[in-house]
Amino acid sequence: xxxxxxxxLAIGTVASSVAVIVPPMGRNPVHGALSLxxxxxxLAGLYVMLVAHLVAVLxxxxxxxxxVVLFLFVIMLLNIQSEDLGHPRPTISKLIGVIAVGFVSIVxxxxxxxxxxxxxxxxxxxxxxxxxxxxxxxxLLYTSYIVPFELTSILLLVAVIGAVIMAKRxx
Amino acid sequence: xxxxxxxxxxKVMGIVMVxxxxxxxxxxxxxxxxxxxxQNRVGPNRASVAGLxxxxxxxxxxxxxxxxxxxxxxxxTDNPLMFRLAPFLAVxxxxxxxxxxxxxxxxxxxxxxxxxxxxxxxxxxxLGVYGSTIGAWASNNNFAMLGSIRTTAQMxxxxxxxxxxxVGIFMIYESVNLQDIVIEQGSxxxxxxxxxxxxxxPLAFILFMTASIAETKRAPFDLPEGESEIxxxxxxxxxxxxxxxxxxxxxxxxxxxxxxxxxxxxxxxIPWVQGTGGWLTVAQVGAMILKTLFVVWLQMAIxxxxxxxxxxxxxxxxxxxxxxxxxxxxxxxxxxxxxxEQGRI
Numbered sequence: 001x002x003x004x005x006x007x008x009l010a011i012g013t014v015a016s017s018v019a020v021i022v023p024p025m026g027r028n029p030v031h032g033a034l035s036l037x038x039x040x041x042x043l044a045g046l047y048v049m050l051v052a053h054l055v056a057v058l059x060x061x062x063x064x065x066x067x068v069v070l071f072l073f074v075i076m077l078l079n080i081q082s083e084d085l086g087h088p089r090p091t092i093s094k095l096i097g098v099i100a101v102g103f104v105s106i107v108x109x110x111x112x113x114x115x116x117x118x119x120x121x122x123x124x125x126x127x128x129x130x131x132x133x134x135x136x137x138x139x140l141l142y143t144s145y146i147v148p149f150e151l152t153s154i155l156l157l158v159a160v161i162g163a164v165i166m167a168k169r170x171x
Numbered sequence: 172x173x174x175x176x177x178x179x180x181x182k183v184m185g186i187v188m189v190x191x192x193x194x195x196x197x198x199x200x201x202x203x204x205x206x207x208x209x210q211n212r213v214g215p216n217r218a219s220v221a222g223l224x225x226x227x228x229x230x231x232x233x234x235x236x237x238x239x240x241x242x243x244x245x246x247x248t249d250n251p252l253m254f255r256l257a258p259f260l261a262v263x264x265x266x267x268x269x270x271x272x273x274x275x276x277x278x279x280x281x282x283x284x285x286x287x288x289x290x291x292x293x294x295x296x297x298l299g300v301y302g303s304t305i306g307a308w309a310s311n312n313n314f315a316m317l318g319s320i321r322t323t324a325q326m327x328x329x330x331x332x333x334x335x336x337x338v339g340i341f342m343i344y345e346s347v348n349l350q351d352i353v354i355e356q357g358s359x360x361x362x363x364x365x366x367x368x369x370x371x372x373p374l375a376f377i378l379f380m381t382a383s384i385a386e387t388k389r390a391p392f393d394l395p396e397g398e399s400e401i402x403x404x405x406x407x408x409x410x411x412x413x414x415x416x417x418x419x420x421x422x423x424x425x426x427x428x429x430x431x432x433x434x435x436x437x438x439x440x441i442p443w444v445q446g447t448g449g450w451l452t453v454a455q456v457g458a459m460i461l462k463t464l465f466v467v468w469l470q471m472a473i474x475x476x477x478x479x480x481x482x483x484x485x486x487x488x489x490x491x492x493x494x495x496x497x498x499x500x501x502x503x504x505x506x507x508x509x510x511x512e513q514g515r516i
Contacts, residue, residue: 030253030308037301057290061334065297066327069304073323076308076316133286134347 012042195421238414253309258415261302275456276447288349310407318404322395328489333382335497339504353438365442368435387423391477432462
């Protein structure tokens with residue numbers, strides 16, 4: 001049963017992620033953004049299977065519920081027609097992209113075949129029923145991982161200030 | 172396995188189909204009747220069965236028949252699939268909300284006891300925007316597009332303060348599970364005051380209601396619909412497709428009612444009555460339904476009492492007043508909790 005659900009979710013994630021950029025869905029930016037939402041849902045399902053309920057809900061809340069909505073907002077305001085995009089042409093940057101993707105996937109497949117997995121589990125992970133609950137994740141974030149957490153906050157603060165400066169050049 | 176599936180189906184039917192849909196359908200009539208009473212009019216009174224009018228309550232059935240039998244109009248659009256999908260995208264998230272709302276003690280009045288229930292509500296309600304945005308975009312109509320842009324901006328703005336308002340509740344009851352939050356609200360402060368969310372977090376309740384009404388796009392925040400200026404994001408929708416969009420709004424009202432009842436009004440707890448079982452359980456489910464209906468009534472009364480905002484006022488209210496006040500509420504809650512833990516209060 002778990003295997004079946006996993007494969008449905010995994011294939012769904014990959015298929016909808018591919019559909020974001022590949023025609024026919026990818027030709028229309030709005031359809032692309034919507035496939036991205038679908039991909040996030042499948043990914044959230046995978047998190048649920050990993051008993052990471054908090055991460056799954058945050059995935060839907062933040063990515064599907066807020067960020068892609070903003071994507072859609074911008075895409076709709078730009079109102080791009082398919083004629084504006086022109087015909088897809090091969091360029092050097094696309095070639096580089098294909099090579100990079102190929103390289104990364106070969107490395108990944110190599111690791112999966114060797115079945116190395118994670119060398120050692122991260123510190124402080126509880127293995128009992130409290131795993132993945134809001135309390136446990138919160139405790140870990142504010143104790144063991146406080147420095148990365150604060151650094152992320154500073155990064156976000158910088159992004160916010162940058163956005164304000166971009167939006168209001170003449171304050 | 173089969174038993175579990177059957178039980179879940181029974182619970183879904185009982186909560187969503189019987190309670191929620193019945194109330195949502197009634198609301199379509201109540202809204203018109205209440206507005207009529209407030210504005211000193213007669214209101215709907217034509218539909219009758221065997222000479223009985225009962226204040227026009229049969230307009231429910233008349234509306235349903237009308238919606239179902241009218242022509243499905245398809246606008247000229249490049250995206251007929253998206254256009255047809257939009258009503259479903261609007262109605263599914265608001266129905267999903269009821270999956271985690273506990274209507275009574277124990278497992279039988281709760282479809283799924285999700286550990287992160289309150290966050291699930293925030294996550295699912297944030298998806299409601301897709302229905303109106305996609306629908307309006309696929310309608311290929313400039314008025315609908317304006318409505319959709321207003322919807323997106325409004326919902327994104329108010330979602331933030333809606334989420335932050337709940338943080339105070341999470342801090343006090345030390346849980347994000349709705350059933351746990353309701354159980355915690357059963358205790359008494361100083362032996363006589365029920366520890367309900369509205370008692371401990373009065374500011375959060377007011378802010379939550381404001382943000383929720385904005386989320387459901389109801390007056391005084393009905394700018395996305397704005398009948399007198401842009402008609403709204405659903406201008407191209409007809410027959411039952413429009414019906415579903417309207418129904419999703421009414422289900423949204425019930426959902427806000429149930430959420431507010433669970434988080435701020437003690438859920439199924441009857442004040443000063445402890446324990447569960449037997450007839451008490453029945454009474455508690457009744458209490459939950461009454462509280463939900465009370466918040467629904469409150470939203471209806473607000474709709475016909477307050478004039479609507481201008482768009483810039485709406486944005487200013489969201490970002491310059493609601494958001495700082497929510498943050499202030501979290502800060503004050505933290506300080507008070509610290510003093511309580513140190514035993515100074």
